[in-house]
Amino acid sequence: MTVYIFDGSFEGFLTALFEFYERKPGRIQLVLQSHFQPGLLEEPFEVITDPAKSTRVWKGLQAKLSPDWQKRFYTAFLSEVPDFFQHLFEAACYIFDHAKGAEHNYGNPALLAVAQMDRSVHREKHRMEAFxxxxxxxxxxxxxxxxxxxxxxxxxxxxxxxxxxxxxxxxxxxxxxxxxxxxxxxxxxxxxxxxxxxxxxxxxxxxxxxxxxxxxxxxxxxxxxxxxxxxxxxxxxxxxxxxxxxxxxxxxxxxxxx
Structure with a gap:
C-alpha cells in the first residue's frame, strides 16, 4: 500500500487529494509527517504542499458540497486527530466520485465520521467561548x-x-x-x-x-x-x-x- 505523508496543514491535505487523483495509486493511507513510521511493505510518498493544487481541489469540493458541509469539512479537519484524517480523505473521495448531494448519505462510514467529528469540535468551540x-x-x-x-x-x-x-x-x-x-x-x-x-x-x-x-x-x-x-x-x-x-x-x- 502507498502511504501519503503530509505536513498536517489544510493545504497539505488538499494537495494530497490532488496527488491521489493525479497519480491514481489505488487505495492509500494518509499519515501525518510527525506520525510516520516506515514499514517493510509500504511505499511512502511525501506530499509537498502546493497552494495552487490545494486551491484547485478546494474549489472542486465547494462545487460539490453545500455551504453547511463546506464548514463541516473544515471544522472536522481542525480536530487534528491523526487517525481521523483517513476518514476525511475517504469522505472527500466519495464526494468527488458521486453526484452532488452525496454528503447526505450517512450510510457511508467516512461521511458519518466527519459529521460526528464536526459536532465534537463545535462542542469544544462553544466551551472555549464560555471558559x-x-x-x-x-x-x-x-x-x-x-x-x-x-x-x-x-x-x-x-x-x-x-x-x-x-x-x-x-x-x-x-x-x-x-x-x-x-x-x-x-x-x-x-x-x-x-x-x-x-x-x-x-x-x-x-x-x-x-x-x-x-x-x-x-x-x-x-x-x-x-x-x-x-x-x-x-x-x-x-x-x-x-x-x-x-x-x-x-x-x-x-x-x-x-
Missing part, C-alpha cells in the same frame, strides 16, 4: 491561555473579536504554541518562545506582569460566584459534565479547588 478568562497585564493587554482538545482558535476568532471589541487581547493555545492577538482593529496570529502555564487556577501569569488592580478584579469575580451559589442545589456531577475539570486551572472562580 475564556482574561488577566490584564501591566501594559493594558488582556491575556487568556487555553488548551483545547481541538484546534478551535480559527473558529472562535470572529466571536472573540465581536465580544471583546473594546480591549486589546491575546488568546493563546498553549498546546499548539500559537495564539490570536486583537489590536482593536484586526485579529492576527502570534507565536511566542516562552509562555507561562497555569500552576493553580487563575494564576497563569506572574504577578509582576499583571496590572496592579488585577487581583482585586479576581476577588470580585470570586465573590460574585460565591454570592450566586446555592449550596442546597449543588450538583457536582452535572457541574463537571458541563465544566470538565481539565478546564478548571484557567477559571478564576476555581482558584483553590481541585
Amino acid at each position: 475564556i478568562r482574561f488577566q490584564e497585564t501591566a501594559d493594558g493587554i488582556f491575556y487568556a491561555p487555553i488548551e483545547p482538545d481541538y484546534n478551535v482558535l480559527p473558529l472562535i476568532s470572529r466571536f472573540c473579536k465581536n465580544r471583546y471589541a473594546d480591549q486589546q487581547w491575546i488568546i493563546y493555545d498553549l498546546k499548539r504554541k500559537y495564539g490570536l492577538f486583537y489590536d482593536l482593529q484586526t485579529v492576527a496570529e502570534v507565536s511566542f518562545e516562552m509562555i507561562p502555564e497555569a500552576k493553580t487556577a487563575g494564576t497563569y501569569l506572574p504577578e509582576q506582569l499583571l496590572d496592579s488592580q488585577e487581583h482585586l478584579y479576581a476577588l470580585l469575580w470570586n465573590d460574585y460566584f460565591k454570592s450566586t451559589n446555592i449550596p442546597a442545589r449543588k450538583n457536582m456531577k452535572l457541574h463537571i459534565q458541563h465544566v470538565p475539570k481539565r478546564y478548571w486551572k484557567y477559571l478564576t472562580e476555581k482558584k483553590g479547588k481541585n
Whole structure:
C-alpha cells in the first residue's frame, strides 16, 4: 500500500487529494509527517504542499458540497486527530466520485465520521467561548491561555473579536504554541518562545506582569460566584459534565479547588 505523508496543514491535505487523483495509486493511507513510521511493505510518498493544487481541489469540493458541509469539512479537519484524517480523505473521495448531494448519505462510514467529528469540535468551540478568562497585564493587554482538545482558535476568532471589541487581547493555545492577538482593529496570529502555564487556577501569569488592580478584579469575580451559589442545589456531577475539570486551572472562580 502507498502511504501519503503530509505536513498536517489544510493545504497539505488538499494537495494530497490532488496527488491521489493525479497519480491514481489505488487505495492509500494518509499519515501525518510527525506520525510516520516506515514499514517493510509500504511505499511512502511525501506530499509537498502546493497552494495552487490545494486551491484547485478546494474549489472542486465547494462545487460539490453545500455551504453547511463546506464548514463541516473544515471544522472536522481542525480536530487534528491523526487517525481521523483517513476518514476525511475517504469522505472527500466519495464526494468527488458521486453526484452532488452525496454528503447526505450517512450510510457511508467516512461521511458519518466527519459529521460526528464536526459536532465534537463545535462542542469544544462553544466551551472555549464560555471558559475564556482574561488577566490584564501591566501594559493594558488582556491575556487568556487555553488548551483545547481541538484546534478551535480559527473558529472562535470572529466571536472573540465581536465580544471583546473594546480591549486589546491575546488568546493563546498553549498546546499548539500559537495564539490570536486583537489590536482593536484586526485579529492576527502570534507565536511566542516562552509562555507561562497555569500552576493553580487563575494564576497563569506572574504577578509582576499583571496590572496592579488585577487581583482585586479576581476577588470580585470570586465573590460574585460565591454570592450566586446555592449550596442546597449543588450538583457536582452535572457541574463537571458541563465544566470538565481539565478546564478548571484557567477559571478564576476555581482558584483553590481541585
